[in-house]
Amino acid sequence: MNAHTSADTERVEKLQGLGSSRRRVEDARFTQGKGNYVDDIKLPGMLFGDFVRSPYGHARIKSIDKKAALAVPGVVAVLTAEDLKPLNLHYMPTLAGDVQAVLADEKVLFQNQEVAFVVAENRYVAADAVDLVEVEYDELPALVDAFRAMDGNAPLLRDDIKDKKEGAHGPRRHHNHIFHWEEGDEASVNRALADAEVTVEELISYQRVHPCPLETCGCVASMDKVNGKLTLWGTFQAPHAVRTVASLITNIPEHNIRIVSPDIGGGFGNKVGVYPGYICAAVASIVTGVPIKWVEDRIENLTATAFARDYHMTGRLAAKRDGTITGLHCHVLADHGAFDACADPTKFPAGFFNICTGSYDIPVAYVGVDGVYTNKAPGGVAYRCSFRVTEAAYLIERMIDVLARKLDMDPAELRLKNLIRKEQFPYTSALGWEYDSGDYHTAMNKALEAVDYKTLRNEQARNRAAFDRGETRSLMGIGIAHFTEIVGAGPIKNCDILGLGMFDSCEIRIHPTGSATARLGTISQGQGHATTFAQILATEIGIPADDITLEEGDTDTAPYGLGTYGSRSTPVAGAATAMAGRKIRAKAQMIAAYLLEVHEGDLEWDVDRFQVKGNPEAHKTMKEIAFSAYNQAIPGLEPGLEAVSYYDPPNMTYPFGAYVCVVDIDVDTGVTDIRSFYALDDCGTRINPMIIEGQVHGGLTEALAIAMGQEISYDEIGNVQGGNLMDFFLPTAVETPFWQTDHTTTPSPHHPIGAKGVGESPNVGGVPAFSNAVNDAFAHKGLTHTQMPHDHWRVWKTAQRLGLTG
């Protein structure tokens, strides 16, 4: 390599490549109100669709009378299951191998389930008509307690599959049973538990929540009957997968379906699935021949599309008295609602929950998961986390604290004792994952030093003594988490969705004047792909990021990819981008060799050019090479400069981090003040530090929301509670604390640029850090575990139960 000169630095800076806090190219339109979200789309003749929804959690439909609705001027159609049956579209396949009713077929199985679809000239008329569709129901007993789903006398929910003994993931033990899935060696774990000096057991529930992006789900469907082409604009986190599924269920050939994801107003997992609204809008457009818009409102969003979590996890740890963990046993009761619509890779009905050994070197482990049906909305999406990874992290990080209480050991010390050591990487966990890289002790120690952990514990001891003397009514809690994520799904050998391998793709075209267009199979929902993927390319091909346009989300132009969720964009599509860039560079090298009349091997790459080794004056910049690719006949080479890469990752990536949260709890009101939050993230190579920090801030705020207040619950007859923004907690700027961010950098050894993905880590690590802090505040009073969310009322109840309230 050349000696470092200021001219080199200038050339590197001009690229705004890897490591640059490049300002976002997306912001010009968003700051001026010029974004283009699905509800902004307006097409000639467009009609609006709206749903009639079930008021009951469980009921039989006796009759549906459309007459009054159809009589409203401006109403065009009212669709019910009976109308969809001839098309075989009254049920649709789910990502989890189940089927879901598009419009309720004889029964409703959850409150707000879609019963009829009204099509009208505008949204006001549609809403009027929705009120006039008369549906008669016979109410049935609702099943809302997952623990009673498999009781002998539990009501039958799914008449449509009542005789189906074999589900998508093996035998079903009960009419409300979906699957049993297990991993690990249970016999060895049972031996470890039997032989252990110390064991702990805890039921840890992770409540039902919802991703609640600020933009709800919606679409515009437009059937061009002349050309036989269906175009669907919508809030899709995986546009190509939607195209394939749409083709399979409508029998429209895939080349005649165009899926477009315009700007998306946040996704967080909510926009991975296929929802009845999409199908109904498409059917209505096929029937009417005009475009149909369907956009759900917030209550519909929270109560009908894509819940997350609802896992009841019973964890058991075996340990030696010195704190060495010798085994983990976990059973999960998974409440999947009325249809199994979980968005997981097909072979993983509980996602990657078997990452639940976390950051720790646990020799033997077992996990068993049973999924059950209840009268609740379907979903089970990965809300800002990889598939079921936040549940797994919550389990292990809470269990570590529970064990620390039992051993009367500091939770930080217990973690440091059991963390996987740097020299153990690549590390194969007891449940079969190969962790690619990590330096956990460095991260943990850096975090403890940054917050001055010893001083905090000393202060807490003084606070507790003062509390006992009656000098304060406030208790201090310190929560620690050291999490390991598993993201970047994933290798085709074990990851697919409905048979589609979870590779991703990038196609690059270098234009004659040296600018470029790149297209990816992913789709940004706020992550800033147009900014960061251009940075990856800038470094790979030496063209300034500002001269690279990045496009995603249109299946007519983008190469096939599996979309954006589970922090997979950077690990998979980011890798494809780098690899496609390297193909460009390889051809560019051949062109440069021809132009400079040297052998390819005599050239070396330097920032933005190929130069002759030992003679940097003899060089060709990528810009010059690009022009030559289009204007010279080069022997043995085709004209043009384009490349495409489909990247099948060899492994997942394993981001990790160490978080410390400090809270002060007023025991008389339950008000919990987040005094400080320190987050150290290691996401491997950092592409754009500004964007990484923004992702961490946002993920932590969503973790705060989940840990401290979010819950979608159901009363005993199946009425959904928490289904609007009056009841569902979204923190404002007032409740949200200042986030102190930090990092270490441990590149992924198998990713072309060493990046691991970051967007979801703060949610995965944040939730246990908050929860551990609240539990820690009461630990000296005998508390081992109290369930989330830690809203003021529940925290006050905990204090009351412990006899601390006045």
Add this chain to the structure above:
Amino acid sequence: MSKTQVNMTVNGNAVSALAEPRTLLIHFLREEMNLTGAHIGCETSHCGACTVDLNGKSVKSCTVFVGQAQGAEITTIEGIAQEDGTLHPVQEAFREHHGLQCGFCTPGMITRAWRLLQENPKPTEEEIRYGISGNLCRCTGYQNIVTAIQAAAADLSIKEAAE
């Protein structure tokens, strides 16, 4: 449903149109005026994505009937930049300080911040946090939004001093 005549000024332009009295201001602006910058994020006036400026006050246009805006002066996100396209310091600061991600809350948030800085040109951090607490953001965690508004306040005060 019968329509009534509504007149108002939107971003400095006189607007006269027929609308059903029950039409919400947000729908009127988005669908009749084609001003799609302000968004709809809820129906309970919690999220603030629909924030516009009505007679010098920030309002949530999802809970204002178009008739209530009769004769009003309305400014939306589309009217914040100067006519020559120069961005307002608040818009510049949001970009410079990464105060947005998905962009869905951004028009409402910027429109609110723009008004806040007229109500209180030198807000403290706490005043900013309270001042934007009617606008929800699911992406940023607010930290960079607060920084952006602080930076915009500083920028505006420098510009004012120079005038």
